[in-house]
Amino acid sequence: MGYNKKxxxxxxxxxxxxxERAREDAFMRKCEVEAAVPEIREIxxxxxxxGAEIAIELARGKENxxxxxxxxxxxxxxxxxxxxxxxxxxxxxxxxxxxKFRCDKCQDTGFVGIDMCECFHxxxxxxxxxxxGIGALVDKQSFESFDLKYYSQDARCLNxxxxxxxxLKEYAEKFTxxxxxxxxxxxxxxxxxxxxxxxxxxxxxxxxDVVYDTTQNILGDFEYERFGRGYNTDTExxxxxxxxxxxxxxxxxxxxxxxxxxxxxxxxxxINTRINKHLPTIISSNLTHKELKDRYEERITSRLMGEFxxxxxAGTDIRQQKMQ
Ligand SMILES: [Zn+2]
Numbered sequence: 001m002g003y004n005k006k007x008x009x010x011x012x013x014x015x016x017x018x019x020e021r022a023r024e025d026a027f028m029r030k031c032e033v034e035a036a037v038p039e040i041r042e043i044x045x046x047x048x049x050x051g052a053e054i055a056i057e058l059a060r061g062k063e064n065x066x067x068x069x070x071x072x073x074x075x076x077x078x079x080x081x082x083x084x085x086x087x088x089x090x091x092x093x094x095x096x097x098x099x100k101f102r103c104d105k106c107q108d109t110g111f112v113g114i115d116m117c118e119c120f121h122x123x124x125x126x127x128x129x130x131x132x133g134i135g136a137l138v139d140k141q142s143f144e145s146f147d148l149k150y151y152s153q154d155a156r157c158l159n160x161x162x163x164x165x166x167x168l169k170e171y172a173e174k175f176t177x178x179x180x181x182x183x184x185x186x187x188x189x190x191x192x193x194x195x196x197x198x199x200x201x202x203x204x205x206x207x208x209d210v211v212y213d214t215t216q217n218i219l220g221d222f223e224y225e226r227f228g229r230g231y232n233t234d235t236e237x238x239x240x241x242x243x244x245x246x247x248x249x250x251x252x253x254x255x256x257x258x259x260x261x262x263x264x265x266x267x268x269x270x271i272n273t274r275i276n277k278h279l280p281t282i283i284s285s286n287l288t289h290k291e292l293k294d295r296y297e298e299r300i301t302s303r304l305m306g307e308f309x310x311x312x313x314a315g316t317d318i319r320q321q322k323m324q
């Protein structure tokens with residue numbers, strides 16, 4: 001399990017800038033105040049040398065050390081109080097010189113000691129969702145907004161979809177890397193994309209790296225790479241690496257892509273490599289079992305039928321129901 005690498009790096013960068021910005025703003029306020037109130041500049045100077053004064057006291061021996069350190073501390077506290085009073089007298093807020101962090105717990109560094117701060121975790125998740133491909137779908141298509149009433153025309157269908165919904169919800173909420181791969185089969189408009197998005201969001205929120213896209217776009221990236229466009233250096237990460245490496249790959253709409261020998265062999269390689277690496281994949285398709293067999297080579301369909309848990313979707317096109 002790992003955060004999405006790109007999202008993690010982006011977030012580190014955002015936090016670094018945010019922390020620098022907070023300190024820079026505080027520095028500018030300090031300069032502003034010192035220019036306006038010279039006594040504060042003197043106080044700041046004294047306070048800045050407090051550490052050195054303590055070191056001097058310590059070096060002078062142990063005699064009365066506690067008393068001498070306490071005297072220094074009292075002097076510094078008095079200076080700080082005087083500074084706060086001066087700020088207020090001159091019309092500044094009492095905390096005007098303190099850096100304004102968005103998160104006081106980690107002071108915008110993203111870490112408390114060696115532990116990741118909750119605020120950093122949240123932002124990595126948000127950036128992962130943004131990078132995952134689910135983008136704008138994420139708010140509309142959740143487990144909560146999935147409505148079983150659209151399947152209630154007949155009891156068998158409702159039962160079946162209730163089972164699909166509960167199985168996939170449990171799959172997402174208890175996701176681990178060695179979970180099964182899933183093949184969602186069923187006609188268009190039965191909620192396959194909705195549940196795929198809901199799974200992606202839930203699994204990302206658990207801290208896993210999820211990539212979601214249509215099969216057409218995914219295979220398009222392989223074709224793009226085949227012709228070597230866009231890659232100038234050997235070190236540049238390949239666009240398709242993420243499909244092999246992510247914790248969960250969700251491929252929407254298998255069967256709508258333009259297929260040729262090259263894309264079919266990429267598809268096989270991708271599915272097979274992920275199975276061998278014990279990384280789960282979720283594939284959805286409007287094709288029937290027979291249509292899949294007719295369209296793809298035996299080596300692909302035998303992987304799909306043998307290694308994937310098949311989830312059949314039933315019902316009447318929800319988009320059409322909503323229009324009526
Ligand atoms: Zn924080």
